[in-house]
Amino acid sequence: MPAVAGVDFGTQSVRVSIVDSERGRLGSAVAPYEVIRDPADPDFATQRHADHMAALGAAVKEAVASAGIAGAAVRALAIDTTGSTVVPVGGGLEPLGDYYLWCDHRGKVEAAQITRAARAQGLKHIEWCGGVYSSEWGFSKVLHWLRANPQKRAQMASALEHCDMIVAVLSGKTDPRQVTRSVCAAGHKWMYQPSLGGLPPQHFLASVDPLLEGVRDRVCGEYGSSFEIGGRLTPEWAARLGLAGGIPIPVGAFDAHWDAIGAGIREGDIVNVVGTSVCIMGIARQVDLIPGVCGVVKGSIHPDYFGIEAGLSAAGDIFEAIARRAGTSVGTLSAALDGYRPGQTGLLRLTWDNGDRTVLVNPNLGGITLGWTLTSTAADELFAAMEGVAMHTRIIIERMAEYGVPVNRIINAGGIPQKNDTLNQVYANVLGMPILIPEQETTSLGSAIFAMLAAGIFKTVEAAQDALCPAYRVVKPKRGAKAVYGALYRMFKKLYVKMGSPDAGSVTIGKILPALRAIAEKARA
Numbered sequence: 001m002p003a004v005a006g007v008d009f010g011t012q013s014v015r016v017s018i019v020d021s022e023r024g025r026l027g028s029a030v031a032p033y034e035v036i037r038d039p040a041d042p043d044f045a046t047q048r049h050a051d052h053m054a055a056l057g058a059a060v061k062e063a064v065a066s067a068g069i070a071g072a073a074v075r076a077l078a079i080d081t082t083g084s085t086v087v088p089v090g091g092g093l094e095p096l097g098d099y100y101l102w103c104d105h106r107g108k109v110e111a112a113q114i115t116r117a118a119r120a121q122g123l124k125h126i127e128w129c130g131g132v133y134s135s136e137w138g139f140s141k142v143l144h145w146l147r148a149n150p151q152k153r154a155q156m157a158s159a160l161e162h163c164d165m166i167v168a169v170l171s172g173k174t175d176p177r178q179v180t181r182s183v184c185a186a187g188h189k190w191m192y193q194p195s196l197g198g199l200p201p202q203h204f205l206a207s208v209d210p211l212l213e214g215v216r217d218r219v220c221g222e223y224g225s226s227f228e229i230g231g232r233l234t235p236e237w238a239a240r241l242g243l244a245g246g247i248p249i250p251v252g253a254f255d256a257h258w259d260a261i262g263a264g265i266r267e268g269d270i271v272n273v274v275g276t277s278v279c280i281m282g283i284a285r286q287v288d289l290i291p292g293v294c295g296v297v298k299g300s301i302h303p304d305y306f307g308i309e310a311g312l313s314a315a316g317d318i319f320e321a322i323a324r325r326a327g328t329s330v331g332t333l334s335a336a337l338d339g340y341r342p343g344q345t346g347l348l349r350l351t352w353d354n355g356d357r358t359v360l361v362n363p364n365l366g367g368i369t370l371g372w373t374l375t376s377t378a379a380d381e382l383f384a385a386m387e388g389v390a391m392h393t394r395i396i397i398e399r400m401a402e403y404g405v406p407v408n409r410i411i412n413a414g415g416i417p418q419k420n421d422t423l424n425q426v427y428a429n430v431l432g433m434p435i436l437i438p439e440q441e442t443t444s445l446g447s448a449i450f451a452m453l454a455a456g457i458f459k460t461v462e463a464a465q466d467a468l469c470p471a472y473r474v475v476k477p478k479r480g481a482k483a484v485y486g487a488l489y490r491m492f493k494k495l496y497v498k499m500g501s502p503d504a505g506s507v508t509i510g511k512i513l514p515a516l517r518a519i520a521e522k523a524r525a
Contacts, residue, residue, distance in 0.1 A: 002075050002457050003067070005060060005243070006448030008255050009052065009081035009162060011035065011101070011276045016059040018067035018074065019448035021457050024468060027067030028444070031055035035101065043105040043135075043363075046098035049087060052166070060241040071242040076249070077170070077233060078226075078451035080444075081162035083254035084136040084189050088145050089165070090155040092174045097149065099162060100141040103277070103313065105355060107140030108363040110147075110209075114139060117208045118200075125191040125200045129295040132361035136313075137189040139205070139212070142219070146211040153211070158218045161185040163252030164230075171231020171249055180224045180231075184253040187297030188309050192223065194298075224251040225299035226258075226450045250454040256281060257301045257309070258446030259413050261461060263438055264469040267305065268408035270397055274423070275414040277357070278312040278389065280396050282405045290403040292359030293396070302461055308405055310396045314354035315389050316416055318367065321353065322385060326378035330420075336379040337422045342387075342429055342484040345380040346520030347371045348512070349388035350495060359399050360500045368499065371516040386423050390430035391485075391492045397431070411436045411472070415443060421475070429481035430489065436472035445469065487519060 003020045012035060017028040033051040038044035064071045084102040087095050100106070114133040118126040126133060133140065142159045158176035160168070168179045186192035191200050199220055205212040224230065230251040238245035256279030260271040265283060273279040283305035289296055293310040300307030316330075323330045348370045355363035369381060401407045410433050417424055417437050428435045449464040458464040491512050 002455065003069060003073055004076045004078070004448055004451035004455055004457070005063065005074050006444040006446070006451055007056065007060075007077065007079040008258070008444035008447055009079070009166070010255060010443070011082055011103070014052070014055045014059050015444045016056075016063040017444040017448055018063050018069065019445065019452075019468065021452060021467065025445070026069065027063050027065070029059045029062035029066060031059040031062070036098065041106070043108065045101040045104040047085070047101055048098050049095045049165070052162075053169070057240050060243065064242055072244045074243050074247065075457070076247050076451040076455035077243065078250050078447040078454060079163065079166050079170075079252045080255045080258040080447050081166060081252065083161070083185060083256070084138070084141075085162040086138055086141045086159055087162070087165055088142065088152075088156050088159045089176065090157050093160070093165070093168060093176065096152050096155055097145070100145070102136055103354060104141070105135040105363045107144040108135035110143040111135040111137070111140040111363070113208055117204065121204060121207070123200060123204055124196055125193050127289050128193045128297070129188065129191055130293045130358065130361065131291045133191075134294070134357065134361055135363045136357070138219070139190065142215060143209055143212060156218065161189070163254060167230040167249050167252045170233055170237045172234040172236075173231060176218065177221055180222045180228065180251050182251050182253050183223050183225050183297060184257055184300040184307070186223055187300055188254070188295035190219070225303035226250050226253050227303045227453065229454060248454040250450050253300070256311070257307060258450065259442060260301055260446065261449055261465070262442035262445030262469065263411050263413035264465050265301065265411070268406040269411055270400070270407055270409070271411045271413050272393060272427070273414040274315055274412060274416045276314065276316045277354070278315045278393065280310045280393060282308040282400055282407075284308065284405055287405055288403045290400060290405070292361060292399060294358060308400060310358040310400065312351060312389060312392055313357040314351065318351055318353045318385050318389070319382060322378060322382050328378070330382070333379050333382045334420055334422055337383050340383050340422070341523045342478075342481045343488055343519040344523035345371075345376070345384050346373065346516050347376065347380055347384035348488065348492060348495070348516055349381065349384035350492070350499070351385055351388040351392055352500070356500055358396055360496075362500055365500055370512060371520075383422075386426045387430065387488070388492070390427045391489050392496070393427070394431055394489060395493060395496060409436060410434070411438070413438060413442055415441070424475045425478070428475045428477045430485050432477055432482055432485070434477070435475045437475065438470045439473055440470040442470065484519060484523065487515070491515060
């Protein structure tokens with residue numbers, strides 16, 4: 001009964017699970033770290049490398065202790081992290097500053113410049129990541145860092161995604177050229193496309209800004225899927241983690257991608273990983289390029305399939321902000337939602353509080369709530385925000401289906417669906433499909449599955465999923481919800497396109513507000 005360690009670096013904490021091939025999860029632990037914000041700049045969000053490593057050490061030791069096994073019995077270690085979390089490094093892979101966290105949007109000017117240049121020059125690479133380059137992604141952040149840190153430019157040896165950095169550090173690599181970079185990260189966030197020669201050509205990058213001269217060579221290297229070994233745990237880090245030295249560490253990936261594996265994704269499934277943000281994942285043997293998504297990348301989720309990623313820049317963060325402004329908690333507000341009916345609040349909520357990740361890819365948007373009355377409450381806004389998140393998800397899923405992604409089942413994974421059935425019911429009602437929720441939490445289970453493969457315990461992803469993934473409980477759409485959300489969704493989609501696209505023309509709010517009142521009155525009757 002061999003065991004492995006699965007590690008998941010989320011936005012606010014790292015979770016480590018010790019998983020046995022037959023008995024499942026034996027123990028787990030969570031260790032927090034700080035998200036550094038700047039009250040004067042809503043686009044600012046960073047984290048410290050030292051905080052990540054200290055949290056990892058604490059969580060691994062606690063997880064092993066809770067599993068009741070010896071650390072030497074752990075046969076492999078696999079690591080996923082938040083995506084688009086990027087750190088510039090100098091010699092010896094020493095960080096030259098803090099990580100740009102995924103939700104750091106300071107590179108929005110740089111992203112717009114990259115998009116304009118790519119379109120003007122007909123760069124094919126950008127078509128593989130939805131046609132618009134995002135402020136969340138690698139080259140935007142590197143260019144912003146180069147502009148903001150002139151005194152450190154000469155020291156920059158490379159820039160690494162968190163998932164690549166952590167595997168490199170644990171396996172003792174100090175030369176960026178020795179690092180096997182994740183195709184998940186490179187394909188979705190850095191425009192890496194093997195059929196086009198890998199990363200965008202150097203002359204294109206330099207045309208965006210001469211500061212990017214030579215950067216392609218510095219961020220280039222070997223690329224691998226999660227089937228490949230990225231390194232082996234050094235004796236030094238083995239001692240710090242309480243594990244055996246030399247155990248394999250597969251090439252890392254992003255948390256949502258491996259969360260989809262842990263949730264049991266197969267072709268025809270859409271997995272909504274709902275946490276601080278929402279990542280919407282699908283896999284397909286073959287699929288067309290999809291405008292507005294975060295990429296179509298071979299091997300990014302399941303190494304044998306194309307991975308399709310899309311999502312929302314905020315969900316749980318919006319719920320928390322609503323509760324914080326009301327001086328209460330999401331749990332308390334959610335308890336007040338029992339018995340809420342579709343559309344009864346009279347509010348329509350566009351959940352752009354942290355910009356739009358897909359399909360508009362516009363970081364300059366802000367949250368909008370229409371239909372306020374003198375009696376509207378914080379609970380009403382929370383319910384409307386849940387509806388807005390689900391309707392935005394519907395826009396994305398319809399876009400994916402339009403371009404050939406099969407959609408047969410919807411699975412809600414991540415932390416929030418495990419503890420908020422109101423949200424799951426809203427999803428079922430808005431999407432008009434049953435929602436499957438894993439009966440047990442799956443965070444870090446995907447990491448454990450790839451650790452099992454690295455250790456040779458299972459031969460295929462599917463065999464590991466069959467042995468380890470939990471069963472589902474099902475939330476079905478409520479009778480009568482389809483008609484209400486059909487009307488709300490038509491309004492939402494019109495507002496989404498017209499108000500979210502600078503060149504899409506105006507929208508008549510005067511027709512929307514009376515329609516919201518009418519829906520609310522009927523729902524409350």
